[in-house]
Amino acid sequence: MSSTAALATVPATSTAERITKLEDELEVLKQRMPDDKVSIILLSGDFDKAMAAFMMANGAVAMGMEVSIFFTFWGCSVIKKGRKLQGKKFTHKLINLMLPGSAKDLAPSKMSFGGLGRKFFNYMMQGSMSSLEEQIEIAKESGVRFQICAPSxxxxxxxxxxxxxxxxxxxxxxMYDVALNARTAYFIS
Amino acid sequence: MDFNQELDARGLNCPLPILRTKKSLAGLAAGQVLKIVATDPGSVKDMQAFANQTGNVLAASGETDGEFVFYLRKKA
Incomplete structure (x- = not known):
């Protein structure tokens, strides 16, 4: 800040000047203070990690914090509407055929068993935990901010x-514009 | 303890009890009391943390027959 730099070279001679200098420094500090915000970067497209990301997001919202989730690479699949191939070039069709279509197709990072693992978790969670799809809906309704990686x-x-x-x-x-102002940031890979 | 509204959070698990609590508190005026009944054992620590962070007061809490009861007074 030019004003602080200038002030630093001028010796503070009076109380008024010292107060002005302190106020300027305080203003700079305030701008650099993180807020009660949570920034989550979701690289993973695994069911368990996506689940953790959304539970952390929704919990933070309930605690009165502002939350943002940045989806990148595999993480993008978590919020896909479904498998869309129309209008895509051959290589993109190919990769979209191999990627999960939406949140309901995500497999856990361990004990996947070719799709059975997810079915098993869904069964276990029934009635006792809200599903990943519900958690996404809750996050949307509670005003979580979503960013998605343009290069992905x-x-x-x-x-x-x-x-x-x-x-x-x-x-x-x-992403940094949000994350730098967040007191807590998570990278989920 | 007297309360103005009751929230039935039985059967709900983390983070739903505190999400519903936040939603219910929004409908109350400052100083009014929300009674919450939950069955999630995690809600004991969560409700305390929720109160600490949000400034609402956990006026009383207890457990009866596996149910956890909380009285939250909305902050001014």
């Missing part, structure tokens, strides 16, 4: 309208 969209051939939640398509700068 380009790489995987995703379109801007493929998501079950409203998303800001952005890059790392916009």
């Amino acid at each position: 969209l380009g790489l995987m051939g995703f379109d801007a309208d493929e998501w079950v939640v409203p998303v800001d398509v952005c890059g790392v700068a916009a």
Whole structure:
């Protein structure tokens, strides 16, 4: 800050000047103070990790914090509406055929057993825990902010309208703009 | 203890009890009391943490027959 730099060279001679200097420094400190915000970066497309991300997000919202989730690479599949192949080039069709279509297709990182693992977890969670799909809906309703990685969209051939939640398509700068002001940040891989 | 509204959070698990609590508190005026009944054992620590962070007061709490009861007074 030019004002603080200038002030630092001028010796504070009076109380009024010292107060002005302190106020300027305080203003700089205030701007750099993180808020009660939580920033979650979800790289993983595993069921268990996506579940953790959304439970942490919804818990933080309940505690009165502002929450943002940035989806990148495999994490993008978590909020996909379904498998969309139409209008995509061959390589993008291929990768979209191999990726999970939506949250309900995500497999756990351990004990996947070719799709049986997820069915087993769904059965176990019935009645005692809200499903991943419900958690996503809750996060959407409670005002969690969603960002999605623009390079991932380009790489995987995703379109801007493929998501079950409203998303800001952005890059790392916009992600940092949010994350730098968050007191707590998580990277889930 | 007197209360203005009751929230039935029986059968709900983390983080639903505190989410519903937050929602219910929004409908109350400052100083009013929300009674919450939950069965999730995690809600004991969670409700205390919720109160600490949000400034609402956990005026009383207890357990009867596997049910946890909390009285939250909405902050001014």
